[in-house]
Amino acid sequence: MFLRIPRRHISISSPKWAGHNKWSKIKDKKGANDASKSVAFQRATQDILVAARSGGVDPDKNTTLAAVLKRLKAQDVPKDNIAKALAKAAKVKGSGEILTYEAIACNSVGVIIECATDNANRTVQTLREILNSRNARMASVGYMFTRGGVVVVGVENGPDVNGRLDAVTEVALSEGIDDFEPLPPENDSLSRIKFYCETSALVELTDKLSKHPGVAILESEFVYNPTEKTAVSDQDAEILEDLVHALEVHDDVIHVTTSAAIS
Template identity: 25%
Template sequence: MSLARFPRPTLALIHKRWSGHSRWSKIKHAKGATDAAKGQVYTRILKDITASVLRDGPDPSKNIRLETIVTHAKKENIPKATIDSAIKRGSGIGTAAGKPLTCLLYGGIGPAGVALVIEALTDNRTRAVSVLKSLMKKYRGSISSSALFNFEHKGRIVLNQDSHSFDKVFEHAIDHGAENVEQDQDSIHIIVEPPHTTSTAKCLQEKYGYSLNSVELAWIPKSDSRVCLDPDSDDGHTFAELIRCLQEEPDIVKVYHNAI
């Protein structure tokens, strides 16, 4: 594939695209110490492990998403027995009353019209939906399937920016199926069509030796759908609290939004 068909975006454009994302990321990172103290970091990683197993199987050698999450879990010093338990749960072992897990996907509209996509993994659909509706209502939001139209479902491969040259990553990624390559202050994000996620990630890892931070299927906001939300405003505080509560719910795996 010729690079001429994919003109390299300038760094200025890349940073501009991610500037709003970084503003909300800082709020999340500022809460990192508190989240860690509550065990939320462990919980989120273990949710990701279970979800990855349910979707793509329990063998890390055949499931690159699981491989990267397990590597992350080990760096966070999560015990092997705990990791194995999350893998078993995704395989249908150890769930409540032996009930199978179900993946759920919901759209929502939050404060200031911010759109959300919420992924859940549960053995009790009725409970999960009830909790989700209650939280959305509490924080001035509602469930709305139309919110999904503000996002695109894409594969996303993330590398540490400090460890790799952006120019090299861009060239290699585009040559092997990437639609776009973006960067923020800390990371390089490679965007691909969902069916190409695993093959592109494996190629970058095995052919070029890149160390992958994460590999996932993500709901990425469309550029023309982003909502500017001041974190210091009343809506901003309400929205931040909504995100925190959603992330702490046991059945909710991922929350995506289009706030900048």
């Protein structure tokens, strides 16, 4: 999801168009990257608005907002974007609603859809259309998940990286985490590990880990954790990938979580 075709050295393009084709591919890739950044920045703004609505714009008094800001800064979201979102949040006086919808996909996969909306009827109608068109429907699946916090850290690779991973894990264990797991590396420079904690412990855990030498906070957020992962076929994995994408690009959707076990 989320056959390797043998390379065929065949070209039907004339030499004078080779540069044009290469430039087209570069433009397409750049356009996709720019669109991805735009969606990420838009999502960051919405995350701040949602957190601020639940407890104000002072991160010292709003643990949800504090965790969101730490995560966005770790993800290199520009300071101007964060400042504008906070200014916008300060002007919001309780308008809109924070809603969570539950659904079942591919007959057995639980889906949690977190939304912020000023029109619940519009939102639920659109969500139903997205779900119904992809072999899914609204259903009570909350029992398949628990609410908690997650912190993902990166540790620079190099001499004694395992020892440094053990050290940061000891710090997390001293903060009373529920569980942890190593994650596949995203690049050659960082090894990653994910820590699970209670919602009340997220901000303090993030703060302690961020102060540990050589540690980068890659994620820090409140999440829905599946109590058990649901095995899915390759075909259903593709359907789920399409479903999650369709939901995530919707303006009202903040976050989507599924119970699917997909490698």
